[in-house]
Amino acid sequence: MSTLSDLTPLPRKFYARNTVEVARELLGCLLLRRLPDGELLIARITETEAYDGPDDTACHGSRGLTPRTRTLFGPPGHAYVYLVYGMHELFNIVTDRAGYPAGVLIRAVEPIQGEARMRMLRPVPRRNLANGPGKLTRALAITREHNGLDLTTVGAIWISAGQAVPPWKIQCGPRIGIDYADEAHRLAPWRFWISS
DNA sequence: CTCTCGATGTTCT
DNA sequence: GAACATCGAGAGG
Numbered sequence: 001m002s003t004l005s006d007l008t009p010l011p012r013k014f015y016a017r018n019t020v021e022v023a024r025e026l027l028g029c030l031l032l033r034r035l036p037d038g039e040l041l042i043a044r045i046t047e048t049e050a051y052d053g054p055d056d057t058a059c060h061g062s063r064g065l066t067p068r069t070r071t072l073f074g075p076p077g078h079a080y081v082y083l084v085y086g087m088h089e090l091f092n093i094v095t096d097r098a099g100y101p102a103g104v105l106i107r108a109v110e111p112i113q114g115e116a117r118m119r120m121l122r123p124v125p126r127r128n129l130a131n132g133p134g135k136l137t138r139a140l141a142i143t144r145e146h147n148g149l150d151l152t153t154v155g156a157i158w159i160s161a162g163q164a165v166p167p168w169k170i171q172c173g174p175r176i177g178i179d180y181a182d183e184a185h186r187l188a189p190w191r192f193w194i195s196s
Numbered sequence: 197c198t199c200t201c202g203a204t205g206t207t208c209t
Numbered sequence: 210g211a212a213c214a215t216c217g218a219g220a221g222g
Binding site: 063066067068082083084085086087088 | 203204205206207208
């Protein structure tokens with residue numbers, strides 16, 4: 001049958017473990033977005049990055065609990081959305097356990113359903129529609145209003161399992177845009193993507 | 197294709 | 210006041 005047959009949210013248990021593991025397994029999963037007018041947008045996750053706790057100098061949580069990072073310190077399975085560079089909203093999923101700041105940044109998705117609407121929200125050619133962390137939030141109308149949202153229940157945003165990705169199609173490498181981090185964390189291969 | 201650079205506003209020092 | 214988990218335009222190859 002259709003790959004869209006099961007749109008059930010992934011359970012909290014899925015997120016409540018090591019964030020690197022979760023980042024890898026989120027590849028191929030579906031990101032679902034129910035717009036205020038009822039339209040359902042569906043996108044397949046194709047690139048992720050793991051941020052792992054207080055000792056990871058690339059992780060926002062490494063500088064302590066602040067108003068911005070409050071949700072990152074909270075229980076897993078919630079959305080952590082924040083603004084960077086004064087104009088881009090970035091969508092993350094909180095992982096591991098409460099009190100331990102860890103999460104997965106969703107860096108790229110590809111449209112599965114509702115592409116026409118996505119291209120109204122972000123009018124560019126398909127190949128550039130959602131292939132970046134600031135692009136996909138625009139195409140899916142995800143904003144800081146969604147910060148803290150529980151992703152394990154059906155609502156404005158949730159994640160479902162999608163179709164498994166063969167291990168040989170999964171690549172990994174250093175994370176992007178974290179030159180400020182210590183060398184070990186700059187080089188850690190915690191970025192994952194599906195090879196095309 | 198590559199590289200460089202400016203935009204923009206929130207957060208933390 | 211500096212830095213920032215980015216993007217797109219413009220110049221050059």
